[in-house]
Amino acid sequence: MPVFINGYIMEVKTKICTKCCLEKDVCFFSFFKKKNRHDSRCRTCRNIAGRAYRLLPGRKEKNKESWKRYWFRTQNRVVDLLGGECLWCKESNPIFLTIDHINNDGQLHRLKGANRVYLDIIADNNRKEKYRILCYSCNCARQRVSDQEIMNAIKGRK
Ligand SMILES: [Zn+2]
Ligand SMILES: [Zn+2]
Numbered sequence: 651m652p653v654f655i656n657g658y659i660m661e662v663k664t665k666i667c668t669k670c671c672l673e674k675d676v677c678f679f680s681f682f683k684k685k686n687r688h689d690s691r692c693r694t695c696r697n698i699a700g701r702a703y704r705l706l707p708g709r710k711e712k713n714k715e716s717w718k719r720y721w722f723r724t725q726n727r728v729v730d731l732l733g734g735e736c737l738w739c740k741e742s743n744p745i746f747l748t749i750d751h752i753n754n755d756g757q758l759h760r761l762k763g764a765n766r767v768y769l770d771i772i773a774d775n776n777r778k779e780k781y782r783i784l785c786y787s788c789n790c791a792r793q794r795v796s797d798q799e800i801m802n803a804i805k806g807r808k
Contacts, residue, residue: 669695724768729783731772736785739804750784750792 663676668690679688680696689696703709726744735742749771751759759767771777784792791800 665692667692667695669699721765724765724772728768728771731777732781732783733778735783736788737782738788738801739785741785741787746785746787747783748786748789750782750789752780752782 664673665676665679665688666673667679670692672692674692676688678692678694679690680693681688691699704713728749729744729747732749736747741747749767750756759770762770771781774780788800788804791803
């Protein structure tokens, strides 16, 4: 419907929400880029529906589960990208592996959230210069002795 704004005729796009049946400006509807269309429900209705959905019985546990699955998937992906095994002792069981920040800036990085760390690594093309896979035991040993001493110890074991 055309309206006058400061004397100009402006075409204002509106949409009728399928839920509350109110006609609102399109900016009240989220735009889905992939589908190239606006949401059929207005933001208010979508938020209310989202909140109700999260409060459904059992939803909290299911969310926790799917988060856990997502977490392991991401972790495995990062481990694969970085070589899939401990750089020093070649341990490859993912439950023993950690991501080591070569420049020792891990503490600062982890402040952004552990998930952020994973996503940063996945997005980073120079990841192998900054991160490496170590198992817990090699990583802990690293706090005590030099890298060279650890490698010597591993060689001696074999
Ligand atoms: Zn609505
Ligand atoms: Zn190791």
